[in-house]
Amino acid sequence: MKQIEYFGRGSINQLNPILSGFHAKKVLLVTGKSSYDQYPIRSAVETNLKDFITIRYCDFDVNPKAEDLIKGARLVADFNPDTIVAIGGGSVLDTAKILSFLPAHDEATVIDVIKGVIKVADRKKRLILIPTTSGSGSEATHFAVAYIDKIKYSIVSTCLLPDAVILDPDFTDTLSKELTAITVFDAFCHAIESFWSVGATQESKQYAKESIEIIIGVFDSLINAPSAVDRDKMMRASFLAGKAINISKTTGPHALSYALTQYFEIPHGLAAMLLLPAFFELNANINRVNLNSAIDFDEYANRIDELRVLMGVASSDGAVTKLNNMILSAGLRCGLRSYGINHLSDIKFLMKNINIERFSNNPVMLNKAQLLLLLKSID
Numbered sequence: 001m002k003q004i005e006y007f008g009r010g011s012i013n014q015l016n017p018i019l020s021g022f023h024a025k026k027v028l029l030v031t032g033k034s035s036y037d038q039y040p041i042r043s044a045v046e047t048n049l050k051d052f053i054t055i056r057y058c059d060f061d062v063n064p065k066a067e068d069l070i071k072g073a074r075l076v077a078d079f080n081p082d083t084i085v086a087i088g089g090g091s092v093l094d095t096a097k098i099l100s101f102l103p104a105h106d107e108a109t110v111i112d113v114i115k116g117v118i119k120v121a122d123r124k125k126r127l128i129l130i131p132t133t134s135g136s137g138s139e140a141t142h143f144a145v146a147y148i149d150k151i152k153y154s155i156v157s158t159c160l161l162p163d164a165v166i167l168d169p170d171f172t173d174t175l176s177k178e179l180t181a182i183t184v185f186d187a188f189c190h191a192i193e194s195f196w197s198v199g200a201t202q203e204s205k206q207y208a209k210e211s212i213e214i215i216i217g218v219f220d221s222l223i224n225a226p227s228a229v230d231r232d233k234m235m236r237a238s239f240l241a242g243k244a245i246n247i248s249k250t251t252g253p254h255a256l257s258y259a260l261t262q263y264f265e266i267p268h269g270l271a272a273m274l275l276l277p278a279f280f281e282l283n284a285n286i287n288r289v290n291l292n293s294a295i296d297f298d299e300y301a302n303r304i305d306e307l308r309v310l311m312g313v314a315s316s317d318g319a320v321t322k323l324n325n326m327i328l329s330a331g332l333r334c335g336l337r338s339y340g341i342n343h344l345s346d347i348k349f350l351m352k353n354i355n356i357e358r359f360s361n362n363p364v365m366l367n368k369a370q371l372l373l374l375l376k377s378i379d
Contacts, residue, residue, distance in 0.1 A: 003161060003162060003163065003164065003165055004018065004163065004164040004165070005164070005165045005167070006164070006165070006166045006167065006168075007167040007235075007236065007239075008167075008168070008169075008232075009168060009169055009170050009228070009232070010168065010170065011166050011167065011168045012044045012045065012048060012130065012166055012168045012170070012171075013044075013048060014166060015045070015048035015049070015085070015128065015130070015166060016047075016048040016049075016050075016051065018128060018164050018166075019048075019049075019051075019052060019083060019085075019128075020051070022082075022083055022126050022163070023082075024052055024082055024083040024126065025052065025053060025082055026052065026053045026054075026079065026080065026081040026082055026083070027049060027052045027053070027054045027055075027081055027082075027083050027084070027085055028054075028055060028056075028057060028075070028076060028079060028081040028083070028084045028085070028099070028125075029045070029049065029054050029055070029056045029057070029085050029086075029087070030056075030057050030058070030072075030084060030085070030086040030087075030088070030092055030095055030096040030099070031056060031057075031058045031086070031087055031088050031092060032058060032088040032089065032091075032092050032132075033058050033059075035088055035089065035092075035132060036056075036058065036087065036088070038132075038171075038174050039174065040170060040171075041087060041132060041171055044168075044170075045085075045087055045130075049085075052083075055075070055079055055081075057072050057075055057095075057099075059071060060072065060091075060095055061091075062089075062091045063091055063145070063147055063261065063262070063268070064091055064094050064095045064098065064144070064145065064146045064147065065146070065147050065148075066110060066111060066114055066146060066147065066148045068095065069095065069098055069099065069110050069114070069146060070107050070110050072095060072099045073099060073102055073105040073106075073107075073109075073110050074105060076099055076102070076105055076125075077105035081125060082125065082126060083125060083126040083127070083128065084096050084099060084100045084125050084126070084127050084128070085128045085130070086127075086128070086129050086130065087130040087131075087132060087171075088130075088131075088132050088133075089131070089132060089133045089135070089136060089183070090131075090133070090135065090136025090137075090138045090186075090268070093129050093131060093136065093138035093139055094136075094138055094144040094145055094146070096127065096129065097127065097129075097138070097144040097160045097162070098113070098114075098144050098146060098155060098160075099125075100123055100125045100126075100127040100159075100160075101120050101122075101123040101124075101125070101157065101159040101160065102120070103118065103120055111148065113155065114146045114148060114153045114155060115148070115153060116153070116155070119157070120157050120159055121159070122159060123159040126163050127162040127163050127164075128162060128163060128164045128165075128166065129162040129164075129165050129166075130165075130166045130167075130168065130171075131167065131171075131235070131238070132171040132172065133172060133175065133179070133183040133238075134169075134172055134180075134183055134184065134187060134231070134234040134235045134237065134238040135182070135183025135184060135185070135186035135187045135238055135269050136183070136186060136187075136238070136242070137186075137187060137190055137238050137239065137241050137242020137243075137245065137246075138242065139162060139165045139167075139239065139242060140165070140239055140242030140243045140246055141160070141161070141242050141245060141246040142156060142157060142158050142159075142160045142161045142246060143155065143156055143160065143246075144160050145258075147262065150262045150263065150353075151353075152258040152259075152262070165239075167235050167236070167239055169228070169231045169232045169234075169235045172231045172234070172235060173228070173231060177223060177224075177330065177331065178330070178331065178332070180222060180223060180226065181223055181269075181270075181330035181331075181332065182267045182268075182269040182270045183238070183269055184215065184219065184222065184223075184234060184269070185269040185270055185272065185273035185326075185327075185330075186238075186268060186269030186272060186273075187211065187215065187234075187237055187238040187241045187242075187269075188211075188212070188215050188241070188273070188276075188326075189250075189253050189254065189269070189272040189273055189276055190208075190211070190241035190242065190244065190245045190250065190254075191207075191208040191211035191212045191215065191237070191240070191241040191244060192208070192212065192276065192280070192307070193245070193248075193250045193251040193252075193253060193254060194207070194208040194241065194244035194245045194247075194248040194249075194250070195208040195209065195212065195244075195303065195307055195310075196251065196283050196300075196303060196304065196307065196363050197245075197248040197249060197250070197251050197361055197362075197363070198248075198251075198292050198294050198295060198360070198361045198362070198363055199247065199248040199249050199361055200247075200248045200303075201247055201248065203247060204243075204244045204245075204246075204247035204248040205244075205303070207240045207241070207243045207244035207247075208240070208241065208244040208248075209306075209310060210237075210240050211237045211238075211240040211241040211244065212307075212310045212311070213310060214233050214234070214236065214237035214240075215234070215237050216310065216311060216312060217233070218230045218233050218234060218237075219326060220329070222234055223329060223330050224329075248361075249361050250361070251279070251283075251359075251361050251362040251363070252275070252279045252282075252283070252359055252362040252366070253272045253273075253275040253276050253279050254272050255354070255355075255358040255359050255361075255362070256275055256350075256354060256359075256371075256375075257271035257272040257275060258271075259350050259353045259354055260274070260275075260336075260339075260341075260350070262353075263349070263350070263353060264339055264340055264341060264346075266339050270327075270332060273323070273326075273327060274327070274334065274335070274336065274339070274378065275378065276323050277319075277320040277323040277324055277334075277378075278374050278377055278378050279362075279374075280316065280319050280320055280323060281316055281317075281320055282364050282366075282374060283304070283362070283363050283364050284304050284307075284308075284316040284319070285316060286300065286301065286304070286363070286364060290364050290365060291363060291364060291365075292362070292363050292364065292365050295363055300363060304316075307319075335378055335379045336375070336378050336379070337379055344376070347372065347375045347376060348372075350375065351368060351371065351372055351375070354371070356368055356371065359371070
């Protein structure tokens with residue numbers, strides 16, 4: 001499906017013409033609980049929705065849970081919108097994506113869709129996504145994440161790609177330093193993981209490469225004294241990273257990060273970034289035995305060399321140092337111990353809540369014993 005994409009400051013004003021072009025009448029607006037009130041989001045959106053019957057859904061937590069999706073599904077059933085518009089971070093966008101393509105709105109259907117028991121082949125509602133952070137890339141992917149009893153489920157369907165995307169950097173100007181860093185880390189991990197992924201293609205590697213180059217170029221100023229130009233570039237980088245993982249999918253750091261978020265409340269982007277140095281060391285130091293058999297050894301070795309160049313480092317040790325310094329320069333802490341993962345029992349608890357099959361896209365093959373050693377190395 002061909003997406004309509006609008007990029008640039010003030011591009012939110014394309015929302016009304018897009019809706020008019022869709023002949024929309026009733027709009028379900030999905031937003032965060034408080035982020036929607038950040039200037040200039042509410043005023044800009046409501047100006048563009050004045051010609052349409054609109055109700056808002058924001059009664060859900062970060063990281064979409066089944067019970068929140070069930071509430072939202074009931075609202076969709078009662079209101080019956082023709083179009084769903086979402087404005088917010090990754091959780092908001094994922095919630096809207098799932099609500100937009102449910103074939104029915106009862107509790108059993110919602111659960112079966114999340115678990116993959118029901119496969120959805122089409123989408124009845126138009127979907128417009130407007131990110132307000134530069135990190136998740138959800139607006140560019142055919143994936144959505146939902147949780148049942150803290151267990152992560154990935155919903156995969158081309159129906160989850162939106163009809164239109166509006167990328168307006170005006171909405172990122174008020175992000176705090178910490179939230180800027182956490183969302184940048186998510187996008188950066190997407191790009192790095194996509195670049196070395198088993199599922200990488202020439203197209204995905206080009207998207208990932210462009211994203212990495214942008215993020216490395218703007219990171220210091222974006223964290224410490226962001227300009228409008230920095231914010232603009234970062235929103236573009238996040239979208240490119242999203243397009244990259246839409247093709248390649250993510251790898252080890254993301255596969256492991258969800259348990260850190262669910263059980264230790266480490267924000268998602270930071271969780272992935274905390275794991276990236278250890279996975280960089282693992283995935284860069286390859287041999288013909290441990291490399292995934294789906295990857296050509298020489299091609300992958302060249303890919304890692306190119307990745308070091310993109311990061312501006314001469315060695316894998318240099319890359320690890322650079323990644324840790326990025327975390328520290330954002331005023332955050334490295335390692336797992338700083339976030340309450342202090343004992344072997346904590347690591348073993350994590351291991352019990354990880355599906356090792358989710359690591360199949362990682363370039364270096366891992367079993368549970370190797371993954372345990374890797375976790376123990378992240379002090």
